[in-house]
Amino acid sequence: MVRMADVAREAGVSVMTVSNVVNERLPVNEPTRARVMAAVEALGYEVNLTARHLRAGRTDTVAFIVPSFHDYFGEVSDKIAPLIEAEGRHLVLERTSGCPEHEMAALSVARLQLYDGVLLSVVGLDRDQLDRVRTAKPIVLLGERDVPDRFNHVRLANEEGARLATAHMIEHGSRRIVGLGCTFDTAHMMTSDRRIGWERAHRDAGLDVDARYVVPISTFTSAAGRDALLDVIASGLPFDGVFAVTDVVALGAVAALAESGLRVPTDVQLAGFDNLDMSRFVPPGLTSVDANHEGVAETAVGLLHRQMAGWTGPAEHVVAPVRLVVRGSTRGGA
Amino acid sequence: MVRMADVAREAGVSVMTVSNVVNERLPVNEPTRARVMAAVEALGYEVNLTARHLRAGRTDTVAFIVPSFHDYFGEVSDKIAPLIEAEGRHLVLERTSGCPEHEMAALSVARLQLYDGVLLSVVGLDRDQLDRVRTAKPIVLLGERDVPDRFNHVRLANEEGARLATAHMIEHGSRRIVGLGCTFDTAHMMTSDRRIGWERAHRDAGLDVDARYVVPISTFTSAAGRDALLDVIASGLPFDGVFAVTDVVALGAVAALAESGLRVPTDVQLAGFDNLDMSRFVPPGLTSVDANHEGVAETAVGLLHRQMAGWTGPAEHVVAPVRLVVRGSTRGGA
DNA sequence: ACTCTTTACTTTAACGCTAAAATCCGCTCG
DNA sequence: CGAGCGGATTTTAGCGTTAAAGTAAAGAGT
Structure with a gap:
């Protein structure tokens, strides 16, 4: 693994200068910058995200935690992804199989630290179990279960x-x-x-x-x-x-x-x-x-963004409106 | 955020003792252990995984990177998940939209560092682009594109x-x-x-x-x-x-x-x-x-595990066999 | 009584990065 | 011509964890 220190040595500068070049933070003189860039290229250096995450206390990543990757959740995930990416963050999916233990584990302090925010589709946990979750991490719950008031929640009508x-x-x-x-x-x-x-x-x-x-x-x-x-x-x-x-x-x-x-x-x-x-x-x-997947995705991601931006007001409980789409399988249809 | 140091202070021991209790590494005397556990409970401490990842140089996480979360990939993902979990690792999904830039970014040194191994469904990248990827990270490619010999690859017949x-x-x-x-x-x-x-x-x-x-x-x-x-x-x-x-x-x-x-x-x-x-x-x-999703999943995960376990032999190029399932939409069917 | 273990715990030194403070240097200005 | 300034770069200090080396004290062996 190529470290910043390797690049620094190669370019004859300090590690901070490399950091400044790579992240375009403090200004660096052009000749120095060029030397650093050359060293970066030569060694094939890329930043170590784990180290950056630790140092920054952020991961710029949001997790959507679903019971299964299939069908409904697959479709919703594909709506959510671009909304998260639009804010410059990454989206990853995790799976719980819908079982309460896995859902709880996903909400553990340890796992939550890996993400700046979490969207969780609850199917296994009930209100009491959710009430035991204590964390300041931005979380939005999705799904039809009853949830404690303090969580943002989007469910369908x-x-x-x-x-x-x-x-x-x-x-x-x-x-x-x-x-x-x-x-x-x-x-x-x-x-x-x-x-x-x-x-x-x-x-x-x-x-x-x-x-x-x-x-x-x-x-x-x-x-x-x-x-x-x-x-x-x-x-x-x-x-x-x-x-x-x-x-x-x-x-x-x-x-x-x-x-x-x-x-x-x-x-x-x-x-x-x-x-x-x-x-x-x-x-x-x-x-x-x-139930307008796209609208549900927008609402949920909107609530999450608000919370990640520091909003401290009361949580919202949104019931997404539904409409009936009539097709040939019923007699009102075409 | 509660750190190990906070627990250590609370329990009146050194940070390493907390680490040893939490990870059950070195043996710790029962009274001490109990004090540490009490402090852990009292403060609600859980390990910081980012720090552990940095320190350990491992994340115990595998990524499956797919064009979309929908349909085919959703079904395959659900087959892959238990196989990864069976080895005690986490699986996360990421999405590329099938576009070459995102696929390339997923294979960048920086992103690969976040995972111990990567399964990538290639649709956008061609052989030449893949050939530019230089990394020792265990990778298995899936999909119908042509790929360089040095990558493990599973495709369908x-x-x-x-x-x-x-x-x-x-x-x-x-x-x-x-x-x-x-x-x-x-x-x-x-x-x-x-x-x-x-x-x-x-x-x-x-x-x-x-x-x-x-x-x-x-x-x-x-x-x-x-x-x-x-x-x-x-x-x-x-x-x-x-x-x-x-x-x-x-x-x-x-x-x-x-x-x-x-x-x-x-x-x-x-x-x-x-x-x-x-x-x-x-x-x-x-x-x-x-094409036997389950078999494809097993093959791909098997190759990945082999590589993660340190195998250095030549990469394999598996063509998953197919069979025709005849149903009512053709005249041989029921 | 003195080594030699063993057990229990602590200290040290990273992992790779970066915010903030410190230093260095050339330049302007009174 | 020395104080002062600003830009470029470096030093320091840590983010939270853990492997490895170190210490201290109690028990075993001759």
Whole structure:
């Protein structure tokens, strides 16, 4: 490894002069500067970022910590990246597998020191666990869990989104709508908040809420969605609509319906949540709740920047608005 | 920030004793150890990783540097993560947008110092540019570009995969197969290597190769795939098969065909490349070339570990084998 | 009683960088 | 012609950690 000291020796100057040339801080006489640059070139010197980070107490790096790199989080990450880079910082992604231990570890003093700010998608931690986190580091939480007031937090209008999608299918004739991936959890989480919206749409329309139509799944994958819906079909429980908690799960439903010879939207209407890029293209077009990834990314990064710039006011709790994007999988669509 | 020195003062011992307690290096008498631990708890001390990294000359972190966090790379990243973690290291992802400058910057001495090893998905850099990279840091390159011999490199059997998919459609009756997203580039890259396979399948079957069926696209998105195929349809060029360079592009083709009232596979057979999770579920099931992400991840990480462990033998150039996964979008399928 | 270990802990000296203070030197000005 | 100034460069001092060498004291061996 080539150090500044090597360059200094080669150029016959002090280490500080090299530093000043390399960082363009204090002015350096042209002939000296040229000698230093020549030495830099000759030796192939580049600054040691670890040392700079230690000395500066900054890393100019922001981490986005996600449950998985897949699907939804991949898409959001790609929106976040340019916003971080626009401020001259680097973005890195880390993964927690959604498990509470990893999420907690990501928020440990030690890990946080590596970054100037952190965006964390919470899925595993609850309010109490988050409350144990004590740090002044700028953090913005994303996700559908309940979080302590002192954290900046961006979440989606889950209930409203689910209500919109379900109401839309009811309006177009569905009477028995499976809540695929929904749960009756009492804690705030994606699956329960979205179930509440599904439920409210039923009540609003004067329909009863039948718990048999709430079908939990083990993982939010298409495979799990498909399997769960095939089970419903096999059970003989009659249904004419499916609200899937995510588009990935909805894709599994698409497969299950196709395999079972059920036509979308004629026999069964289908709506998802997230409006992934893919959803536009899966025939006949997946009706989905759009939470405006780009807007969520901007809000979250905006809050983070504000905090990194020294803002000390109260934390904000933003609920990102949603809208329903109607496509061919429901009868209002094209 | 709480430093080791603060803990040392609080516990009435030297800094090294704190270090020894925290890292369980040299043995420390139980009463002392207890005092130190109490001080650690009381002050909420955690090690400063930046300082440790500087001191140790290691970061215990591996970076996977990808063009985008989306789709294919998201899926591969999720396979790579556990393999890195199994060796007790952290994995972080960085993004290049596929542009040569960012890829080069990721390979700069400065950035490489932050990691003990780097996996880089190359799409923008050519052999000459890569040849300028001089570093002893363990690096494994992934991707379809041509790379200098001295780098470990894992790529897919692009030509063979494209040939398999195309031959399969020819075998089942297609005679005019669009190479959607293919190009006539002479440099080795995904789009040209896969075109060569498409071409070879034609020759092997004694069919002529008609350049009008090679349809480049601007980006590897479903939107671009859909638009390009709609243009083909609008142009009146007759076709009865589509080989799409990636599954994401193939999904765009699915949409274009559905919108145009062309039935898959009856009117047009369709095959993609990558065998993404989604491809199994998009009706009628997307026939795709599977490159075994998991195997690729294992190979790449294996090479990286070997290099990080000090291996100095010649670099390896692995071509990951592919197989065709036949589904409903071609006539051999279910 | 004196070496020789062993155990427990401390001191020293980096890792590579840079902010801030100090020094050096040529030049202007009273 | 010496004080004073300003620009160029160097020295000093640390960022927080830890490997390695050092010290001090208690116990073992002859």
